[in-house]
Amino acid sequence: MDIQKIIKKVRFIAIIFTFVFVIVFGAAFGINLHVKKFSEKYIFDNITNIEDFDCILVLGAGLKDANTPSDILNERIKKGIELYKSGLSSKIIMSGDHGRNDYDEVNVMKQTAIDNYVLSSDVFMDHAGFSTYDSIYRAKEIFKSEKIIIVSQKYHLYRAVYIANKIGIEAYGVAAEDIYSGQFYRDFREFIAINKDFFKVILKPKSKYVGEAIPVSGNGDVTNDKPN
Secondary structure (H helix, E strand, C coil): CCHHHHHHHHHHHHHHHHHHHHHHHHHHHHHHHHHHHHHHHHEECCCCCCCCCCEEEEECCCEEECCEECHHHHHHHHHHHHHHHCCCCCCEEEECECCECCECHHHHHHHHHHHCCCCHHHEEEECECCCHHHHHHHHHHCCCCCEEEEEEEHHHHHHHHHHHHHCCCEEEEEEECCCCCCHHHHHHHHHHHHHHHHHHHHHCCCCCCCCCCCCCCCCHHHHCCCCC
């Protein structure tokens, strides 16, 4: 066995692997920069100079227990309620995961809004908001929204606003407070998700679950699945 040939072969493979890694990582990093640069002009701490929004879209973010939103989700709901009460829109879509009987983000989100003096009829629930793409796709295709405010933490809004504008919604983001630990992990996940959804909006696949239209101009109680 020629040790020198083996060493050269290993070095060659290592060089090729490194080259491919640099190219792939560089492309992924470039996509992230592109998405953030595109979206930053649509993201605000508060909106005062834009009007006539069809709705405020609040994106789900998990539960502490069956009846309590996670801290991050609670901040999103609070910001959505604040925007509703400021008069920017008279309708809210609470979009989250209700894929199982024992896990129900959207009813918790809606009940939190009702507990804070938001009219039940003004709050729609999107029970199939299983991903950011699904939530935004359904806001357009199911709820017939054309101009929306998206509420999430800022790190997430870049992707959400990008998706919305690329699939034909005039969308602006308002950042909820983000003061919680674990941001490095969330940023890492978001880095990957931005790249995934960058290609997804090119293909524009349908959401996994579609159905009859529920225009957000109507009564949100039609989306209820249990009495308030």
